[in-house]
Amino acid sequence: MNTAIDPVIVAKDLRKKYGDITAVNGISFEVHRGEVFGMLGPNGAGKTTTVEILEGMRNADSGDAIINGINVKDHPTAVKAMIGVQLQQNAFFDNLKLSEIVDLYAKLYLAKVDPVEILSRVGLDNRKKTKYAELSGGQKQRLSVAVALVNDPVVLFLDEPTTGLDPQARRQLWELVRTIQKSGATIVMTTHYMEEAEELCDRIAVIENGEIIAIDTPDALIDQLLATGFKPEKRVREATLDDVFLNLTGHDLRD
Amino acid sequence: MKIYLALTVASLKMYFRNKQALFWALFFPLLIMLIFGIMNFDKYASPDVGIYDAAENDASRALIHALEGNDQQKLLNVSVDTFDEVHHELEFGSSRAVIEIPVNYGTLGEFAEIKVTYDERFQQERAVISTILGKVTDAVFKELAQVPDEYRVENSIGISESVITGQGQGFKAWLIPGIAAMAIMQTGLFTVVFTLVRFKSQGVLRRMKATPIGAAHFLAGQLTTKAIVVVLQTYVLVIVGAIVLGVSVGAGRLGAWFDLTILALLGGALFIAIGLAVSGWAKNEETAAPVANIISMPMMFLSGVFFPLSAMPDWLTRWSQYLPLTYLADGMRAITVEGASITTLGSELLGLGVWIVISFAIATKMFRWE
Numbered sequence: 001m002n003t004a005i006d007p008v009i010v011a012k013d014l015r016k017k018y019g020d021i022t023a024v025n026g027i028s029f030e031v032h033r034g035e036v037f038g039m040l041g042p043n044g045a046g047k048t049t050t051v052e053i054l055e056g057m058r059n060a061d062s063g064d065a066i067i068n069g070i071n072v073k074d075h076p077t078a079v080k081a082m083i084g085v086q087l088q089q090n091a092f093f094d095n096l097k098l099s100e101i102v103d104l105y106a107k108l109y110l111a112k113v114d115p116v117e118i119l120s121r122v123g124l125d126n127r128k129k130t131k132y133a134e135l136s137g138g139q140k141q142r143l144s145v146a147v148a149l150v151n152d153p154v155v156l157f158l159d160e161p162t163t164g165l166d167p168q169a170r171r172q173l174w175e176l177v178r179t180i181q182k183s184g185a186t187i188v189m190t191t192h193y194m195e196e197a198e199e200l201c202d203r204i205a206v207i208e209n210g211e212i213i214a215i216d217t218p219d220a221l222i223d224q225l226l227a228t229g230f231k232p233e234k235r236v237r238e239a240t241l242d243d244v245f246l247n248l249t250g251h252d253l254r255d
Numbered sequence: 256m257k258i259y260l261a262l263t264v265a266s267l268k269m270y271f272r273n274k275q276a277l278f279w280a281l282f283f284p285l286l287i288m289l290i291f292g293i294m295n296f297d298k299y300a301s302p303d304v305g306i307y308d309a310a311e312n313d314a315s316r317a318l319i320h321a322l323e324g325n326d327q328q329k330l331l332n333v334s335v336d337t338f339d340e341v342h343h344e345l346e347f348g349s350s351r352a353v354i355e356i357p358v359n360y361g362t363l364g365e366f367a368e369i370k371v372t373y374d375e376r377f378q379q380e381r382a383v384i385s386t387i388l389g390k391v392t393d394a395v396f397k398e399l400a401q402v403p404d405e406y407r408v409e410n411s412i413g414i415s416e417s418v419i420t421g422q423g424q425g426f427k428a429w430l431i432p433g434i435a436a437m438a439i440m441q442t443g444l445f446t447v448v449f450t451l452v453r454f455k456s457q458g459v460l461r462r463m464k465a466t467p468i469g470a471a472h473f474l475a476g477q478l479t480t481k482a483i484v485v486v487l488q489t490y491v492l493v494i495v496g497a498i499v500l501g502v503s504v505g506a507g508r509l510g511a512w513f514d515l516t517i518l519a520l521l522g523g524a525l526f527i528a529i530g531l532a533v534s535g536w537a538k539n540e541e542t543a544a545p546v547a548n549i550i551s552m553p554m555m556f557l558s559g560v561f562f563p564l565s566a567m568p569d570w571l572t573r574w575s576q577y578l579p580l581t582y583l584a585d586g587m588r589a590i591t592v593e594g595a596s597i598t599t600l601g602s603e604l605l606g607l608g609v610w611i612v613i614s615f616a617i618a619t620k621m622f623r624w625e
Contacts, residue, residue, distance in 0.1 A: 108258055
């Protein structure tokens with residue numbers, strides 16, 4: 001594992017405009033080493049733009065993004081070399097086998113890895129000879145996490161990793177995120193699913209109109225809401241429909 | 256370097272696993288070549304004769320007209336051109352004889368000697384042309400028989416005959432380099448348009464941009480692959496075509512293969528640049544494909560791939576001779592059919608060079624990563 005300094009991510013007053021539209025309007029936060037940091041917010045709130053600025057994929061109009069002590073704006077290549085990225089829309093090469101894809105990306109980072117070992121971390125080692133085009137949605141998502149791991153990243157960015165997955169595949173991915181966190185990486189993820197954020201994230205930032213409107217641990221945010229006298233409209237039941245679905249269809253992953 | 260190699264190997268694997276691309280790059284041009292080659296259009300036409308008319312007067316024009324025959328009976332397939340051009344056609348092309356009309360032809364009282372050169376390989380055509388020429392000159396001048404005896408045709412016209420051994424191998428040999436050039440166009444244009452536009456619309460290029468190497472390296476690997484494919488494909492088409500249709504390549508000159516490689520790479524670069532420009536402009540495959548077709552289809556038929564430009568009306572060839580594919584097809588044909596060396600192909604290389612510069616300028620302006 002690459003050694004990380006703390007805080008591993010510092011965002012200082014990031015701003016980004018597309019024409020007249022302000023996508024990011026002064027976002028600042030820090031992420032600590034080993035944390036799973038969640039970014040929540042409605043579509044178009046500015047989550048993805050913020051993440052892409054941190055990843056060196058986009059330039060901010062102003063403000064600084066510092067990853068592991070390196071300013072992204074000044075050294076985007078150095079930053080890209082030590083982070084792992086899973087984009088919202090991940091596409092790889094239809095005609096390549098999974099082991100070939102992992103191997104190719106490892107070479108792009110000049111990293112020496114065993115493709116099968118990387119694939120086994122996301123449970124795809126039995127698919128190493130399968131071509132990308134033949135994978136299911138959940139498998140493609142897991143492959144894109146595997147590819148993001150080839151350089152043993154200091155920070156792993158996951159942009160809506162479970163969107164479009166069935167409940168089994170989603171739970172499998174949660175498990176994967178926990179495993180990666182245990183291995184020492186810091187993870188930044190965006191999501192639309194609140195139970196996902198509650199399940200995985202040590203801290204979350206809620207983003208709206210390009211600004212952070214709340215940032216804390218999930219428990220603290222819930223406590224703050226309850227302290228205002230908030231009562232849920234419907235009494236929370238002991239089990240959810242998700243549980244019913246998984247109970248009926250099993251936890252086994254479908255391909 | 257290691258990264259570049261890895262990217263090239265990966266993209267070669269992708270290419271050769273793509274059955275559709277292989278079909279269009281290899282099997283489709285081979286199929287066309289074999290179909291047209293087996294049809295062998297040589298057999299059905301009246302013999303091709305090149306005429307060099309030094310006289311350019313009414314009498315010489317009347318003679319040429321008479322040699323062509325009329326609608327009821329077509330005699331010879333005549334093309335009038337410069338001295339060099341008609342002899343070049345006799346030696347390397349499909350022409351079977353050259354008729355030179357001397358400058359004093361039709362001048363009363365002077366002896367005019369018409370020189371005829373045949374390709375000795377074609378004795379049957381020689382007999383036909385010789386007979387027609389004899390009868391036609393006889394008939395044309397009998398009409399002018401009112402003139403006094405000393406000016407009579409029999410006295411004032413002679414026909415001298417000579418032979419050369421031509422190297423032309425007919426339509427089959429003519430067809431192969433044209434099809435190979437067309438295949439280079441298709442590979443350059445379409446594989447770039449389809450793979451690159453798909454990589455762009457699917458987000459593959461974005462994912463590459465997230466790595467430390469960036470997408471430019473990735474493109475370099477892609478382009479190397481296309482260069483390799485274009486050269487291999489040219490070899491396969493020319494070799495298989497030559498074997499199946501029974502013709503020789505480059506008059507047996509080994510350097511012809513080196514020259515062909517250079518031309519294939521130049522042609523590949525040119526059509527890849529056009530492909531990049533198109534895919535830069537188009538947002539997705541649905542818009543890119545028709546544009547690529549609009550560019551390639553007319554060239555397929557106007558650049559002398561299936562039929563010689565000389566078979567087309569002048570107003571069309573006046574500008575179709577400047578098409579990129581015309582330069583490529585002409586250059587490859589000069590090498591494979593005439594045994595020419597690439598150093599003699601000044602106008603073709605210039606034409607290709609100008610088009611490459613124009614296309615790359617447009618491509619760099621048009622291309623967008625996202």
